[in-house]
Amino acid sequence: MDLALIFMVLMGVSVLAYVVLDGYDLGVGMLMPAASATEQSVMVSSIGPFWDANETWLVLGVGILLVAFPKAHGVVLGALYLPVVAMLVGLMFRGVAFEFRMKALGWHRELWNWLFWAGSFLASFSQGLMLGRYITGFEPGFGYLLFAMVVGASVCGGYVLLGATWLVLKTEGTLQAKALAWSRWGLLWVALGVGLVSLATPLVSETVRAKWFDFPRTLALMALPAACLWAGAVVWRSTGRIARGVRGQDGLPFAAAVAIFAISFLGLAYSLFPYVVIDRLTIWEAAAHPSSLKVVLAGALVVLPFIVAYTAISYRVFRGKARAGLYD
Amino acid sequence: MDDALLLARAQFGLNIAFHILFPSLTIALAWMLLGFRVAYHRTGEAGWLATYKLWTKIFALTFAMGVVTGIVMSFQFGTNWPGYMNRVGAIAGPLLGYEVLTAFFLEATFLGVMLFGMNRVPAWAHIGATALVAVGTTLSAFWILALNSWMQTPAGHVLEGDQWIAGDWLAVIFNPSFPYRFVHMMIASGLTAAFVVAGLSAWRLLKVPADASARRTLRVGVLVAAVLAPLQTVVGDLHGLNTLEHQPAKIAAMEAIWHTEKGVPLVLFAIPNEKTRTNDYAIELPYGASLILKHDPDAELKGLDAFGADVPPVAPVFFAFRLMVGIGVAMIGLSWLAAWITRRGAAAPRWLLWTLAAFTFSGWAATLAGWIVTEIGRQPWLVTGLLRTSEAVGEISGAQLGVSLTGYAFTYATMFVAYMVVLTHLAGDGAEAAAARNLPGASAAGAAAD
16 A cells, blocks of 8 residues: 555645635635625625635645655745745735624724735735745746746636636626626636646756656647646636526536646646655655554545535535625 | 744744634633523523624634634644654644544534524534534644643654654553643633633623623623632642653742752742742742642652753743632632622622623633643653754744744734724624624625525
């Protein structure tokens, strides 16, 4: 039994779950300034019951990194120390703003509204920046920093896409109409970001280049970008149909947006595997002592099905369109 | 290196001290909420519902503070103390992992149902969700205290290479100090919540003396405190005896006993002097320490000189311990007095309301003081006898630590001020307002859509 591999998969699943789940609520947070006060209340109501559990996937992801790959944890979080601090500050302000923005009065409320937006943006951008630094193995230099900032902007775009398509699913009327337009803007942004990153990554990393440009494997690998393009097309077309009044498919744009993330994530995972720190540490070199891995795995196998089950229950309880005033 | 160690400790200390405030309130408040919720279900009284709604809002606010500061903690274990994970990660990692898996997801998910699902699920499911949130907070305390206690009094570990791994997980979890520390902390949480409930209710009654909900919650808080405060004395004493057995250097620092001798006096107050290794301006009870710790006035107690260089700094441990005990004694007196005065539905006089309001956050002060005693008292060890704090510090530069320390301090100060302002406003407006509150801007659309 290859414990390192199993934990790599577990960590990947946690991180992907985090990115998709917290991604949509961070995206909704970034879209706040574009909406009216009433719409903002609906938007916050649509994510209020979920954001807390969504962020728990981040704790699980970083927890697995810490527990299963302690050597990589030190290298990765040491190199990313300041962006991590920025992300945490953003997540903190945003998390408490859920409570404060409706309970504070006067200019305090305005301040927390602003912090809700700014915190969402800071957290999203920092995560993208961290991803950009991570892909390039934390190489120093201006070019690499620029690359990381482009990735940061792309992740913001991606989260906006997730947030906007989530709102298509969870709202109706004029707010939904706005969300449809936001979805398309988000999609364009994502297309640009994914395109840039896909082109740049093989250029900045020899390891990644070797993995993708190796005929005839390259031909099979082209299924990934093709699927990604197709998912993008689904977002574009379904948002158009919903805008024209076609009913019963409000969830389709969100599902397709999740597919874009999942496919991009797979591509990234393929690029990096078997490294946990590119060109430096493989998952086997970084893995923790098997005794601790076994005991965590046993717990995870027992508990994860329950987590999935009651998460599903929670989404079922709060199914349907969101209403304003959840935080009254 | 010493600067980085100091900054790493300062930053971690700031984070963990700020974080612990919120769980120490929510752990017990969750169980009280369950009580309010069940009371509403059984009586059908609108007053209980209003009470439940007010305290749910306060809970949600506090819980959010705990969650976001807790996420910071999850990153800092690794960034500030990489040596910790390298040497004892095989034991600490699974305990933290089990906390995330069994507690964090449970409480976070059912919190949504508890806060926003009352009209969406049947009553039994809503009560169940409230109960699961309470179970989650308690489970979380179970795992993190198991880990902390293991660091104080390690057991069940074996050395493999340069790593300590678990030989016997049950011995690791139920290590010698764990049962005492767990019960001590749970009661501390109960007292913290009880005084917050009583204090904020008193705050409301100072404004609106006739508020029925606030009178009832004041009584609940006072009674819970009156039961728990004396109980805490007993548990604290047992915990102290356990510490004497397993961490005698910590006891020597707590009592400022510099030299091993027989018939040791109890130092009531003094200024410990690290240079002369004596106590200045000491007020002592003859034979007191020997009597309390060994239940024999002539018993010998080990002083700090018995442990060489491996001793904690005396003054912070000594003073924090006295602060904690002092608050505890005051809690017993106040809760019993208040319970007596408010018996059979009698209204509390204003001086009592002011006193209870002043004691609102006394639980926080005592809890922080207690943690200072136990954590500084463990120094210079991170894991007693196995790993020194200085061996665990990482390579993050002092400059980066300085930047992040400033950022965290600013963030926490902002959050804390906002938390206090909103808390006092919510409590001051009372339960009826919390149940009926409608918001400008949000209400029109909400009403139209419903």
